[in-house]
Amino acid sequence: MRFRSRRLPALALAGVLLLVLVGCSGGGGSGSKTVTLTLWSWLPNFQDEVTLFQKAHPNIKVRLVNAGQGTPQYTKLRTALKAGSGAPDVVQIEFQYLPTFSTPGYLVDLAQYGANDIKGQYADWTWSQVSQGGKVYAIPWDSGPMGLLYRKDILDRYKLQVPTTWQQFAEQARKLHQANPKLYLTDMPLNEPGMLIGLMWQAGARPFAVSGTNVTISMNSPAVIKVLDFWGGLIKEGVVASQPDFTNDWYAGLSKGTYASWVTAAWGPVFLQGQAANTSGKWRAAPMPQWSATDNASANWGGSTLAVTKQSKHPKEAAQLAMWLMNDQAPTKTYVTKQFLFPTQRPILDSDWFAEQPYAFYGGQKVNQVFIEASKHVATDFQWSPFQDYVFSQMTDLLGQASQGKLGFGDVPRKLQDNLVSYANSQGFKAAGA
Amino acid sequence: MRAGTDRAPTAAPAAGPRPAVGARAGLAPRRAGRRTAVPYLFLAPFLLLFCAFLVVPLAYALGISMFVERLIGGGTFVGARNYLHAFTDPSFLEAVRRMALFGVVQVPVMLGLALLLALLLDGGLAYARRLFRLTFFLPYAVPSVVAALMWGYVYSRDFGPLGQIAQWLGFGAPDFLGAKAMLGALGNVVTWEYTGYNMLILYAALQSVPPELYDAAAVDGASRWQVAWRIKVPLIAPALVLASVFSIIGTLQLFNEPYVMQPLTPMVIGSHYTPNLYAYTLAFTNQQYNYSAAVSFALGAVVFIASYLFLFVTDRRRRAR
DSSP states (O other), rough: TTTTTTHHHHHHHHHHHOOOOOHHHHHOSSSSSSSEEEEEEOTTTTTHHHHHHHOOOEEEEEEEEEEOOHHHHHHHHHHHHHHSOOOOSEEEGGGGGHHHHHTTTTOGGGGGGGGGGGGGOOOOOHHHEEETTTTEOOOOOOOOOOOEEEHHHHHHHTTTOOOOOOHHHHHHHHHHHHTTOEEEEEEEOTTTTHHHHHHHHHHHHEEEEEEEEEEEEETHHHOOOHHHHHHHHHHHHHHBBBBOSSHHHHHHHHHSSSEEEEETTTTTHHHHHHHHHGGGGEHHHHHOSSSSSSSOOBBBBBOOOEEETTOSSSSHHHHHHHHHHHSHHHHHHHHHHEEEEOOOOHHHHHHHHTTTTBBBGGGTOHHHHHHHHHHBBBTTOOOTTTHHHHHHHHHHHHHHHHTTTTGGGGHHHHHHHHHHHHHHHHOOEEEOOO | OOHHHHHHHHHHHHHHHHHHHHHHHHHHHHHHHHHHHHHHHHHHHHHHIIIIIIIIHHHHHHHHTEEEEEEETTEEEOOTTTHHHHHTHHHHHHHHHHHHHHHHHHHHHHHHHHHHHHHHTTTTOOSSSSHHHHHHHHHHOOOOOHHHHHHHHOOOOOTTHHHHHHHTTTSOOOOTTTTEEEEEHHHHHHHHHHHHHHHHHHHHHHSSSSSSHHHHHTTTTTOHIIIHHHHHIHHHHHHHHHHHHHHHHHTTTHHHHHHHHHGGSSTOOOOSSSSSHHHHHHHTSOOHHHHHHHHHHHHHHHHHHHHHHHHHHHHHHHHHO
């Protein structure tokens, strides 16, 4: 109701009080033999794997809570962490938000509980995302190395090739839209900063370098400018759509064939299968187009980890829970077979059963192979900022202005850079442009 | 000193009309003490909740609005600096300007419609008056989040019914969620939601107009139009002013509708589309809780000034008549 949704600080306070109350009722029982842990995650049917853990560890009880997917959960988590109580022992955090929570010191260094012993079992880049030096702030769960899903039937009909470079991609986009003005080679959702950062990652951008409270920000680097110019140009030409993704119109565009391809991540193939069932058999997967024909670079978009919060009264057991769920053979296999997550664990990435699995939706193609290969070409030196919410919100705002013509796409990197540096400084970081 | 002595004699007669109460109190002083305590006792549950959920949070918010807390390095007291920043913050000012534009168009349209409907119902022109009254009021009973979701579906370009009809007829699908139409589209949702509510306020006011006036007007040969324009509207002017003030406050605090529609059109509804949306983003995305509190209070000040100005202008005009 528009008269009533005021007084946000008051609401926030009420929320804090509530969480404090909730926090008081949970936990406890450190004297008794069994330990109760709270685990926050939004993965559907996660209880199956949690039950497996409890069977293997009768002295640890786990209370699984779905506190919202992504942002809503982070808001609750942050409130609880700030309030000093009410946070779970173990929590799902996406890769891009790890520094946001580890930099203020909210997460337990899992190295002291032997996390580094399992380091070798994860794809290199995933481990470098969860660790800093010898410190380990989370255990990788699933990931999203990027690739291209495309409609083979549409490309065939208009005699187009599967683009292997971005230059080719642009040419094919023009040809397709010229041949049929109702069709677009793809949709570039400017509201999806995670995907855009993935594209910048692939182009070689390293927007953030964090060391303690020193943050080096390079959001107006040539690689960032290259990516934004490329997509901004295609959007301006009108040969690529720019609808926001994961909206009804966008789903309709995918199932009706308005968009002939989707630049996406390894979790995309199964997701698409559920959203555009009527197009079964017409899709194929290909590696990401490259900036130069001799390159072979991918990037990551999405994926999660499990971390242990400093509020946990049983960090040892919490670490045990996180590591077992992320590393034991039984649960790590069911994430892939039941929940269709794309793994970070080498034993699965290297296994034949995973690589050889055919997908009827993709005309029997062994889609996983494309993304397993992509996972090997994700640069390991990419870092996220310690204030990723702000980065994403600024990107969406500025790109929104650019898409309305209030700002040139070419002006976005410089403005973004200025805003981020001044925000970082105002938040007490020592920020410098690069 | 002289002032004090001057006042004394006037104070005495002022106390004059109350001897009865004073006398009774004098007879039973103990009971009087209890009697003054009793109302407060009855008020206590309300006062307690009022303090706990309004006064204390407001005071708390006012308090934190004068600090700056950093992600690194803790908090410092900055006094009014957050407020100075808010009133020169282009994002906040843009949001306020946008809502001002919204209000200047939407509020008169909505109240005009509400007045028209109220007059129609009151004039006995409509059949099945109760049914119509209920129907017009119904949108107000729909939670605004549900209303925004519903309209979001209606507006969506390829998926919504309007877009499909337009395409079927061979027109291009109208982009209601685009940058140009968005404010109007939101105005339509808000009008849909609140016209019935305002109609009810005006209709209730019309019910209290003494019927003799209509008889007198009929004797004088006034037309229905004249009765409506010369008698009904002037007599319900206070209700119209009240409805306008509520609408001005509501407009400046617009939040639910743009918040729900944001995922549908994130490029258009940015983080500071309305002042409240901006306060929300500041607190929960940017983690600038202190500044967010200051922006909330700054918005409160804007709301107060806008309402006061409106009342001032309408009051002067009424007196001028």
